[in-house]
Amino acid sequence: MSALDQPDELRAVLASWVRSRVSDDGSDAGPLECALLGAPPSGNSNVTLPFAVTDREGHRTELVLRLQHPDNQIFLDADVAREFRLLQALSTDAHVPAPTPRWLETEPSLLGYPFFVMDRVAGDVPAGMPSIHVTGWLHEQSPERQHLAVGSAIDALVAVHRFDWQQHAPFLAGGANGQTIAARLDHLTTWYAWATAGRPFPVTDAALEYLRGTVRDLTPVAPRLLWGDPRLGNIMFGADAKVAALLDWELASVGPPAFDVAWWLAFEEFSTDGHGIERLPGCPDASETIGWYEERSGETLADLDWYLTLAAWEITVTVIRMTDIAIAAGRLPPDSRMGHGNITAQMLARRLGLAVPELDPDYARRRNLA
Numbered sequence: 310m311s312a313l314d315q316p317d318e319l320r321a322v323l324a325s326w327v328r329s330r331v332s333d334d335g336s337d338a339g340p341l342e343c344a345l346l347g348a349p350p351s352g353n354s355n356v357t358l359p360f361a362v363t364d365r366e367g368h369r370t371e372l373v374l375r376l377q378h379p380d381n382q383i384f385l386d387a388d389v390a391r392e393f394r395l396l397q398a399l400s401t402d403a404h405v406p407a408p409t410p411r412w413l414e415t416e417p418s419l420l421g422y423p424f425f426v427m428d429r430v431a432g433d434v435p436a437g438m439p440s441i442h443v444t445g446w447l448h449e450q451s452p453e454r455q456h457l458a459v460g461s462a463i464d465a466l467v468a469v470h471r472f473d474w475q476q477h478a479p480f481l482a483g484g485a486n487g488q489t490i491a492a493r494l495d496h497l498t499t500w501y502a503w504a505t506a507g508r509p510f511p512v513t514d515a516a517l518e519y520l521r522g523t524v525r526d527l528t529p530v531a532p533r534l535l536w537g538d539p540r541l542g543n544i545m546f547g548a549d550a551k552v553a554a555l556l557d558w559e560l561a562s563v564g565p566p567a568f569d570v571a572w573w574l575a576f577e578e579f580s581t582d583g584h585g586i587e588r589l590p591g592c593p594d595a596s597e598t599i600g601w602y603e604e605r606s607g608e609t610l611a612d613l614d615w616y617l618t619l620a621a622w623e624i625t626v627t628v629i630r631m632t633d634i635a636i637a638a639g640r641l642p643p644d645s646r647m648g649h650g651n652i653t654a655q656m657l658a659r660r661l662g663l664a665v666p667e668l669d670p671d672y673a674r675r676r677n678l679a
Contacts, residue, residue: 355392357374377424396409404468409428411427441542467602470569512666533565577595645669650667
């Protein structure tokens with residue numbers, strides 16, 4: 310059993326570790342008390358835990374632990390050190406709102422895995438099941454504040470794509486995804502083979518065949534910094550309904566901006582049309598979102614339909630992995646078909662004119678759709 314499973318031990322480990330890091334920074338940390346601000350981390354990918362430390366003078370600092378968790382990993386090549394380095398790079402640009410990183414620990418002996426600590430950003434993250442368009446922070450806002458929030462998010466995404474990664478984060482060029490969409494697709498193909506372990510998945514199999522057969526026809530685009538997982542559920546909004554921080558840079562890479570925009574649109578489709586849910590009145594539809602992005606960036610997004618297919622395919626593959634993880638943990642029966650019958654698989658099938666799979670009961674229950 311690791312410290313992650315024992316809150317008292319976890320608090321003690323974090324207090325001691327932060328004390329040593331503050332001392333390394335040239336301050337006399339003295340005794341520190343640690344309080345966990347959430348449940349001990351658990352999850353399928355890198356995990357996140359907010360906590361607070363209080364020094365002997367009573368000064369309280371709220372922080373966030375970001376820990377690499379290769380067991381039950383959704384994605385290949387998890388690397389919190391790379392995410393930490395990117396956050397350091399982003400801190401050089403005031404236009405990209407991102408958490409400020411504090412310290413990195415690459416030695417896994419403390420918590421079992423490498424981790425880093427960053428400042429906690431105050432605000433609200435839109436969340437809700439089955440959709441942020443029916444419950445949660447965004448749903449509670451007026452249409453005017455919803456409009457302001459989404460507009461601020463699009464502005465932030467444009468700032469990400471304008472970030473000079475070649476100067477401040479050149480290490481991204483050597484990532485597994487490469488700098489071209491063809492290189493990214495090669496890496497994703499390797500990931501897919503690992504995720505499916507030779508099992509047939511008719512919808513995603515057909516989608517990958519389509520993507521690989523048409524990638525050579527795409528318009529070449531100079532590589533930009535990609536957030537990798539752009540969606541409202543990964544954004545902290547401040548009291549003014551504007552973006553306070555873009556969260557979760559685990560999947561960041563370089564490539565064409567259309568990749569990020571398509572990912573955003575795919576998640577919005579998933580949150581609304583996929584569930585048969587009406588979009589909030591202050592939130593733009595797909596065509597309006599594209600218009601906002603192109604107007605604010607001054608660029609035209611080429612081949613967006615292809616990237617939308619790629620986004621739907623990649624999201625569906627994550628559900629395949631999540632299903633396998635849940636089966637291994639005993640949360641789903643061994644014969645669960647959730648990896649086949651889910652909303653993103655339905656979205657993908659419709660895009661390609663394939664037979665649309667039925668929604669699996671396990672998936673419906675987990676998404677509060679049953």
